[in-house]
Amino acid sequence: MITPEYGRRLEEKEWAPCIDMLLGGEHIVLTTHVNSDGDGLGSEVALAEILRSLGKKVSIVNPTEVPTNYTFLQEIADITVFDEQGEEVIEEISLADLVVLLDANLSERMGGIWSHVSFARELGSLQVLCIDHHLDPEDFADLMVCETYASSTGELIYDLVTAIEARIGKHLITPGVAQGLYVAVMTDTGSFRFPKTTPYVYSLAGDLVAKGANPNDIYDKVYNSLKPQSLKLLGAALSEIKLIDGCTVSWLFISQEMLNNTGSKLFDTDLIIKYLLSVQSVRIAVLMVEMHDGRTKVSFRSRGDIYVNQIAKKYGGGGHKNAAGCLLRYAPEKATQIVLADVRNFLKSPNAVSNG
Numbered sequence: 001m002i003t004p005e006y007g008r009r010l011e012e013k014e015w016a017p018c019i020d021m022l023l024g025g026e027h028i029v030l031t032t033h034v035n036s037d038g039d040g041l042g043s044e045v046a047l048a049e050i051l052r053s054l055g056k057k058v059s060i061v062n063p064t065e066v067p068t069n070y071t072f073l074q075e076i077a078d079i080t081v082f083d084e085q086g087e088e089v090i091e092e093i094s095l096a097d098l099v100v101l102l103d104a105n106l107s108e109r110m111g112g113i114w115s116h117v118s119f120a121r122e123l124g125s126l127q128v129l130c131i132d133h134h135l136d137p138e139d140f141a142d143l144m145v146c147e148t149y150a151s152s153t154g155e156l157i158y159d160l161v162t163a164i165e166a167r168i169g170k171h172l173i174t175p176g177v178a179q180g181l182y183v184a185v186m187t188d189t190g191s192f193r194f195p196k197t198t199p200y201v202y203s204l205a206g207d208l209v210a211k212g213a214n215p216n217d218i219y220d221k222v223y224n225s226l227k228p229q230s231l232k233l234l235g236a237a238l239s240e241i242k243l244i245d246g247c248t249v250s251w252l253f254i255s256q257e258m259l260n261n262t263g264s265k266l267f268d269t270d271l272i273i274k275y276l277l278s279v280q281s282v283r284i285a286v287l288m289v290e291m292h293d294g295r296t297k298v299s300f301r302s303r304g305d306i307y308v309n310q311i312a313k314k315y316g317g318g319g320h321k322n323a324a325g326c327l328l329r330y331a332p333e334k335a336t337q338i339v340l341a342d343v344r345n346f347l348k349s350p351n352a353v354s355n356g
């Protein structure tokens with residue numbers, strides 16, 4: 001067994017309470033955070049296929065839409081979206097005896113779904129399980145498996161399915177499961193290059209490829225599916241990137257006007273943020289996006305041991321050491337001022353390199 005460098009990987013027996021809960025469920029609803037990503041979606045479709053092969057009735061209900069580059073995952077399992085089919089989602093939750101939140105550790109990350117889950121839970125008809133790898137979990141579920149050593153929620157689901165296989169003596173990683181988990185791990189490791197890409201991650205990716213995930217096909221679907229308008233947004237955005245403080249901080253503000261002019265949507269901004277860190281001297285990168293309602297979505301990225309989740313936490317957000325985010329109630333100009341002042345102070349403080 002190859003041991004990952006971040007923390008201690010859960011042993012097979014430590015998955016027992018989680019497996020008991022899943023095997024005890026009959027009608028299981030899976031969900032992930034608002035503005036879903038490859039890790040949440042890939043983990044969901046993989047876990048849905050695993051649980052269905054164990055005879056469970058499973059549905060996936062997400063608070064917000066599936067980004068177009070991940071719609072191919074719906075060939076593995078159907079995803080119902082609360083923003084589009086609210087009644088169906090509420091019905092599924094009312095029928096469920098177990099809700100599993102994947103890739104988030106705060107109840108509010110479930111968006112509009114949480115109030116319905118919380119209501120059913122208060123009636124005593126529903127349990128909640130959370131499987132995640134972000135820092136600073138909120139203790140809101142009946143069982144929380146929150147392990148920050150993991151590169152991705154997909155890595156945790158891989159370990160979970162391995163533990164289930166050991167218990168029931170049956171192979172569960174079908175090509176669909178392999179594909180979902182590969183998407184999860186690939187996207188959350190930035191295609192196998194972020195700091196938590198341990199030897200173990202490569203070994204599990206190899207196993208997923210052996211079991212039916214096609215790296216070339218998956219990469220192409222996820223990363224080469226830009227709409228022409230996204231390329232236009234990228235072009236406009238690149239020319240607006242600012243480098244300050246001796247090129248140690250980079251930042252970019254994307255206005256609604258920029259999004260409208262290029263016909264782009266919010267999730268197109270994900271592909272832009274990596275360019276903010278593409279200059280070696282940059283220690284913190286900040287991407288701010290003006291939302292429809294005038295609030296500002298802020299994403300932080302950092303290099304090395306700089307815990308940007310500490311800045312996000314100040315505004316009710318969170319995330320990982322090198323990638324975090326929050327939503328500010330301020331309009332663009334004020335948000336930019338406040339956030340940049342915070343980033344500058346933070347870089348000077350000893351807190352920058354502690355997990356506090």
Ligand SMILES: [Mn+2]
Pocket residue numbers: 039040103133151152153188
């Ligand atoms: Mn994740």
